[in-house]
Amino acid sequence: MLLLTNALLIDPEANTAEPGSVLIKDGRINEVLPQDADLTSYSVPAGTAIDCNGKCLAPGIVDIGVKVCEPGERHKESFRTAGQAAAAGGVTTMVTRPDTMPTVDTPETLEFAKRRGSEMTDVRIAPMASLTKERAGREMVEMGFLQDGGAVAFTDGDHVVTDTKVLSRAMVYARSLGALVMGHPQEPILSDGAAVTSGKFASLRGLPAVSPLAERMGLERDLALIEATKVRYHADQISCAAALPALKRAKDAGLDVTAGVSIHHLTLNELDVGDYRTFFKVKPPLRNEDDRQAMVEAVATGLIDIICSMHTPQDEESKRLPFEQAASGAVGLETLLPAAMRLYHAEQLSLPELFRAMSLNPAKRLGLDGGRLSAGAPADLVLFDPDAPFVMNRETLKSKSKNTPFDGQRMQGRVLRTFVAGREVYAR
Amino acid sequence: MTFRAEHLLGIEHLSPTDITAILDLADQYVDLNRSDRKHSEVLAGQTQVNMFFENSTRTQASFEIAGKRLGADVMNMAMQASSIKKGETLIDTALTLNAMHPDLLVVRHPHSGAVNLLAEKVNCAVLNAGDGRHEHPTQALLDALTIRRAKGRLHRLNVAICGDIAHSRVARSNILLLGKMENRIRLVGPPTLMPSEIDQFGVEVYEDMREGLEDVDVVMMLRLQRERMDGGFIPSEREYYHRYGLDAEKLSHAKNDAIVMHPGPMNRGVEIDGTLADDINRSVIQEQVEMGVAVRMACMELLVKARKLKPVGVMV
Numbered sequence: 103m104l105l106l107t108n109a110l111l112i113d114p115e116a117n118t119a120e121p122g123s124v125l126i127k128d129g130r131i132n133e134v135l136p137q138d139a140d141l142t143s144y145s146v147p148a149g150t151a152i153d154c155n156g157k158c159l160a161p162g163i164v165d166i167g168v169k170v171c172e173p174g175e176r177h178k179e180s181f182r183t184a185g186q187a188a189a190a191g192g193v194t195t196m197v198t199r200p201d202t203m204p205t206v207d208t209p210e211t212l213e214f215a216k217r218r219g220s221e222m223t224d225v226r227i228a229p230m231a232s233l234t235k236e237r238a239g240r241e242m243v244e245m246g247f248l249q250d251g252g253a254v255a256f257t258d259g260d261h262v263v264t265d266t267k268v269l270s271r272a273m274v275y276a277r278s279l280g281a282l283v284m285g286h287p288q289e290p291i292l293s294d295g296a297a298v299t300s301g302k303f304a305s306l307r308g309l310p311a312v313s314p315l316a317e318r319m320g321l322e323r324d325l326a327l328i329e330a331t332k333v334r335y336h337a338d339q340i341s342c343a344a345a346l347p348a349l350k351r352a353k354d355a356g357l358d359v360t361a362g363v364s365i366h367h368l369t370l371n372e373l374d375v376g377d378y379r380t381f382f383k384v385k386p387p388l389r390n391e392d393d394r395q396a397m398v399e400a401v402a403t404g405l406i407d408i409i410c411s412m413h414t415p416q417d418e419e420s421k422r423l424p425f426e427q428a429a430s431g432a433v434g435l436e437t438l439l440p441a442a443m444r445l446y447h448a449e450q451l452s453l454p455e456l457f458r459a460m461s462l463n464p465a466k467r468l469g470l471d472g473g474r475l476s477a478g479a480p481a482d483l484v485l486f487d488p489d490a491p492f493v494m495n496r497e498t499l500k501s502k503s504k505n506t507p508f509d510g511q512r513m514q515g516r517v518l519r520t521f522v523a524g525r526e527v528y529a530r
Numbered sequence: 531m532t533f534r535a536e537h538l539l540g541i542e543h544l545s546p547t548d549i550t551a552i553l554d555l556a557d558q559y560v561d562l563n564r565s566d567r568k569h570s571e572v573l574a575g576q577t578q579v580n581m582f583f584e585n586s587t588r589t590q591a592s593f594e595i596a597g598k599r600l601g602a603d604v605m606n607m608a609m610q611a612s613s614i615k616k617g618e619t620l621i622d623t624a625l626t627l628n629a630m631h632p633d634l635l636v637v638r639h640p641h642s643g644a645v646n647l648l649a650e651k652v653n654c655a656v657l658n659a660g661d662g663r664h665e666h667p668t669q670a671l672l673d674a675l676t677i678r679r680a681k682g683r684l685h686r687l688n689v690a691i692c693g694d695i696a697h698s699r700v701a702r703s704n705i706l707l708l709g710k711m712e713n714r715i716r717l718v719g720p721p722t723l724m725p726s727e728i729d730q731f732g733v734e735v736y737e738d739m740r741e742g743l744e745d746v747d748v749v750m751m752l753r754l755q756r757e758r759m760d761g762g763f764i765p766s767e768r769e770y771y772h773r774y775g776l777d778a779e780k781l782s783h784a785k786n787d788a789i790v791m792h793p794g795p796m797n798r799g800v801e802i803d804g805t806l807a808d809d810i811n812r813s814v815i816q817e818q819v820e821m822g823v824a825v826r827m828a829c830m831e832l833l834v835k836a837r838k839l840k841p842v843g844v845m846v
Contacts, residue, residue, distance in 0.1 A: 304725075308642040378647060424641035425647075426642065
């Protein structure tokens with residue numbers, strides 16, 4: 103039993119941020135109490151009441167698309183370090199990517215990921231499996247077995263399935279199971295070899311570039327197949343304004359489609375690459391400021407449903423290269439919440455709106471129980487101070503890889519405590 | 531004025547006064563290079579290392595002669611044949627060389643930004659001899675010196691840069707330099723060879739060569755960089771020559787005293803007519819090569835002297 107008093111309760115379901123208390127029993131939220139409730143009747147054992155000092159209490163983040171480099175590249179990130187990073191970042195459920203070595207494409211590899219996740223981390227693991235074997239885009243995986251084994255979604259990650267026959271069959275099969283397919287909207291031939299988004303900056307730096315239209319084309323293709331197959335579909339990252347009309351049309355037409363965006367595309371733009379800073383090389387590449395603004399707006403209106411960190415650890419060697427040759431990706435588990443606070447302080451998104459996109463919507467989309475701040479929900483919670491200022495120092499990150507684009511930047515918003523099933527897994 | 535740049539990585543970070551200072555000094559070196567005793571002791575005792583990660587005969591020779599005429603000890607490293615093949619990273623190569631205390635690294639690399647990366651890791655002056663599609667500052671400076679000497683000024687000129695702009699670091703550096711010196715720049719070429727949003731660089735873009743050359747003072751041709759192309763940018767060489775190759779007829783649209791430039795090496799009959807290239811009344815292509823040595827001498831002298839003005843960190 104645990105009583106969290108005097109908190110600002112961020113409730114994404116009710117879209118409210120109001121003072122109150124939360125009583126936790128048996129790993130679940132037992133009762134949510136308003137500020138004026140008489141707490142004297144709640145006799146909790148000594149040491150199990152925490153005064154939150156008016157700080158924010160929100161449902162823990164459900165982060166879709168976390169790369170834990172296990173199996174295969176444990177020198178970049180292991181379940182242990184990813185779990186620590188997640189807890190420190192207020193992420194209570196890591197939805198892991200299958201693009202490991204080997205790929206999570208069989209019940210056996212899925213079992214490995216699940217077991218390592220539960221043994222080595224204090225947060226919840228919801229693994230995804232690949233859509234095709236070895237993410238090669240030729241044969242579909244054993245979706246039924248994998249779903250029975252706990253795969254919450256099927257995705258080939260950034261390997262776009264180019265063979266539309268294979269993709270449409272995999273989608274039809276997934277639909278029969280009610281499984282969720284996660285796509286990476288991108289025209290792979292256009293974007294092949296691209297390091298940045300085409301435009302003035304790319305031309306000035308002389309870097310190979312791709313037009314944002316490649317994303318729209320990829321999305322339009324996937325949407326046509328979704329219309330034909332009626333599969334449940336989630337676009338992992340939408341990053342440019344050009345893709346939004348198609349997304350809106352699909353949603354208006356009643357297709358079972360949701361979309362995500364990474365925190366990097368919401369808070370950074372292409373100019374941040376500056377003089378070839380490889381920590382800003384992500385996939386898809388950072389876009390221009392108009393696109394960034396459009397993404398923030400789309401999250402506010404709900405057209406884009408989910409914010410994720412796209413946590414992608416890369417070791418120093420893969421980043422200390424000329425920009426074109428450097429690996430893509432940035433770590434994000436620990437910086438997701440403070441970076442999201444930039445949007446709150448800029449008055450572009452409210453706290454309940456942010457947690458709707460970071461906690462409630464991803465949990466709902468994956469059929470998970472969390473993401474809510476109401477009686478009966480699992481007590482997966484994050485207590486944070488949205489105003490606490492700090493300067494990001496990448497060496498303090500718990501991730502094994504330190505490739506964060508926010509290194510050296512002034513940020514606001516710190517996680518104070520993280521709870522999973524009512525148990526404290528992180529305290530500052 | 532004092533030239534204070536630590537490195538010469540691109541035209542982007544130079545001011546108009548920096549550019550003028552380099553050109554003024556280079557003018558003096560033109561005279562030295564034309565004299566009997568082509569030697570100075572400005573860089574005596576200094577070590578210059580030429581690291582070329584991409585093949586180049588002309589540019590490397592130009593830098594080597596420039597260094598030797600200034601009295602530096604010059605070493606050439608053909609990086610394609612060496613440690614890169616053994617899997618050493620660019621940064622490790624840089625650190626290894628750095629430990630040998632060179633004073634000047636001249637670097638060419640096939641990837642944009644690679645020279646910037648290298649410059650962050652060494653404590654000597656780095657001179658960019660061309661990186662990917664990014665910049666080739668000494669080429670733009672030697673072009674500027676050639677124009678200034680032929681036209682008597684380096685401002686308020688109409689300059690047409692023609693051909694494969696998209697893959698050309700020469701074009702980028704020239705656009706930046708000529709823009710900083712307040713010239714009117716036209717880019718001429720097929721749209722498949724234009725970088726995206728290039729019109730935002732304060733240039734005028736022409737797809738028709740005759741229109742683009744109308745009344746220009748300077749015609750700058752670019753090499754059609756076939757080795758850089760993914761394929762399929764233009765239908766054929768002969769169609770390219772027909773529409774964008776410089777010949778006497780197309781040149782007749784420019785001013786009567788317009789000069790013709792080319793950074794070399796030329797593809798005669800692809801982007802430029804051979805006879806025109808050799809016409810000493812119009813073509814300044816040989817002068818460009820001559821100015822190249824002088825400009826590189828000036829850049830190296832200014833860089834090494836700027837270094838001596840401030841304490842250099844001790845390498846651990």
